[in-house]
Amino acid sequence: MHDDPRLATIRAYHQRTKHHLERYAAGPKSLDWEAQPAAFRRWRGTRCHALPRTSPELAIPWSSLDRARPAAPFDVDRLSRMLRLSTAITAWKQYGHARWALRAHPSSGNLHPTETWVLAYRVEGLADGLYHYQNEDHSVEWRAGTLAAADRPGLWLGFTSITWREAWKYGERAFRYCQLDLGHVLAAVAHAAALHGWRPRLLRLEHAELAHCLGTDRADDFAGVESEEAEVIVALHAPEAGPVPMPPLHWDEWSGLPALLDPKPMYRWPVIEEVAAATRGCLPPARGGVSGGERPLPLRATTTANELADPPATRVILQRRSAQAFDGRSVMPGAVFRRILGALLPGGSPVWRLWDVPPRVHPLLMLHRVEALAPGLYVLPRSEDGVSSLGAALRQEFEWVSADDTLPLYRLLAADAQRTARTLSCHQDIAADAAFTLLFAAAFDTPLADNPAAYRHLHWEAGMIGHCATLAAEAAGWRGTGIGCFFDDIDHEILGLADSHYQVIYHYAVGMALEDARITTLPAYG
Numbered sequence: 001m002h003d004d005p006r007l008a009t010i011r012a013y014h015q016r017t018k019h020h021l022e023r024y025a026a027g028p029k030s031l032d033w034e035a036q037p038a039a040f041r042r043w044r045g046t047r048c049h050a051l052p053r054t055s056p057e058l059a060i061p062w063s064s065l066d067r068a069r070p071a072a073p074f075d076v077d078r079l080s081r082m083l084r085l086s087t088a089i090t091a092w093k094q095y096g097h098a099r100w101a102l103r104a105h106p107s108s109g110n111l112h113p114t115e116t117w118v119l120a121y122r123v124e125g126l127a128d129g130l131y132h133y134q135n136e137d138h139s140v141e142w143r144a145g146t147l148a149a150a151d152r153p154g155l156w157l158g159f160t161s162i163t164w165r166e167a168w169k170y171g172e173r174a175f176r177y178c179q180l181d182l183g184h185v186l187a188a189v190a191h192a193a194a195l196h197g198w199r200p201r202l203l204r205l206e207h208a209e210l211a212h213c214l215g216t217d218r219a220d221d222f223a224g225v226e227s228e229e230a231e232v233i234v235a236l237h238a239p240e241a242g243p244v245p246m247p248p249l250h251w252d253e254w255s256g257l258p259a260l261l262d263p264k265p266m267y268r269w270p271v272i273e274e275v276a277a278a279t280r281g282c283l284p285p286a287r288g289g290v291s292g293g294e295r296p297l298p299l300r301a302t303t304t305a306n307e308l309a310d311p312p313a314t315r316v317i318l319q320r321r322s323a324q325a326f327d328g329r330s331v332m333p334g335a336v337f338r339r340i341l342g343a344l345l346p347g348g349s350p351v352w353r354l355w356d357v358p359p360r361v362h363p364l365l366m367l368h369r370v371e372a373l374a375p376g377l378y379v380l381p382r383s384e385d386g387v388s389s390l391g392a393a394l395r396q397e398f399e400w401v402s403a404d405d406t407l408p409l410y411r412l413l414a415a416d417a418q419r420t421a422r423t424l425s426c427h428q429d430i431a432a433d434a435a436f437t438l439l440f441a442a443a444f445d446t447p448l449a450d451n452p453a454a455y456r457h458l459h460w461e462a463g464m465i466g467h468c469a470t471l472a473a474e475a476a477g478w479r480g481t482g483i484g485c486f487f488d489d490i491d492h493e494i495l496g497l498a499d500s501h502y503q504v505i506y507h508y509a510v511g512m513a514l515e516d517a518r519i520t521t522l523p524a525y526g
């Protein structure tokens, strides 16, 4: 297993795409913003089915998001709302002549490499088939019909990445960003599914099957245009019924051709195709399966809902934004802090039912302004094994003082970490002005040796944790921002991570956002 040549490719990719204080990972020397790849991909020469534009709002308070509720039937109205709350546009922003769309999930550079696919079988109001979701005008574009028949209705969402959208701006490091984005998307899907009483389940498909299901293996269709990388399919189902196990595999009557996004690419980053190929593979078995691995920590009660603001969950989802700046002053109340951290732990959010893989990513916190907690470096291991393996991997001088009665939160070091957080996060002020900045440490060597596809899955897990933080913060009137730009090995040096047993793969900042009053907001679908 250890001589698997894919491992060498992945390790080399990870190493060469690290940012260093004196040198950033390879990327374009200049950018022509006028020539940015198209943000939306059209499928030409096929039928387009407009989805209902009724308001996706529901009167379910944030604190009840994860409560059991009867599963909604599969129909086109529910599908429309599910998409509005997960991967649709949520607003247009305008500043001067510039106009850009925001979606229910964040994306590195707002470049949105993830494409959404709908696989529908006996969904009322929609013919059976495979559809591309067209976020731009909230419609679905027909790709193929099905010859298969199942005993009951089925609905699946599939996801692909167009890596060029990210690579255009970020060069070689872009593959990492595509995977982090996908984690945010999966977490958004889990939240939206919970509101419909649906259980989302990840399909464990080999890559060839996955690509076949989503049509990305049809090389002739993609001739001369940017390819799409098949990532994952999520089955939605009523908890008691279990999923229709597989989407139809016998597609018929293919139609439509993908539009070209960038007619004149100025650069090429072949390592992205190499690492994509090396990381194709199945998800690991579900928690409790044969290699159940790390035991999640039982979640202890954190705060009761009535101590905190409790807005409708759909409003939280639709108004989510990344902070572009934090005020650098506000002190986060302890109840808000605990609610956010609680959501990151297995059991603390509907996301951790979708992500049925043992926890392998653990947040470290650079805490600047949180009520009753000394500024400094903290750790929140998300499993019992995480406590011991991080204890062995992190700097041995760290204190490991229990910092909370309800959460597995440990103080490693008391210190003013604002300047360090800024420096580590590519000198970005958001990391210092936040109430706290998170560094996500992923177990690296062991998961990769078990399954090279873990390189993607670890980034998904980090993206999901970030998304949980963002939505829990948003619900309480605070905001989060992903930080994909950080100096990898300086993180490791500070944390005392001497080898690649653990690697930091994402940063996140949470604080009180400052709004830019010059930017106006326009509705998602007018």
Ligand SMILES: Cc1cc2nc3c(=O)[nH]c(=O)nc-3n(C[C@H](O)[C@H](O)[C@H](O)COP(=O)(O)O)c2cc1C
Binding pocket: 102, 103, 105, 106, 107, 108, 109, 110, 177, 180, 181, 184, 320, 321, 322, 323, 324, 428, 430, 481, 482, 483, 484, 485
């Ligand atoms: C993986 C990832 C990395 C990001 N990295 C940064 C970053 O380094 N600095 C920053 O200010 N914002 C960063 N962001 C935030 C994006 O810029 C933001 O999501 C995007 O502009 C869309 O805005 P919205 O989240 O408000 O919809 C990142 C977001 C993601 C998902």
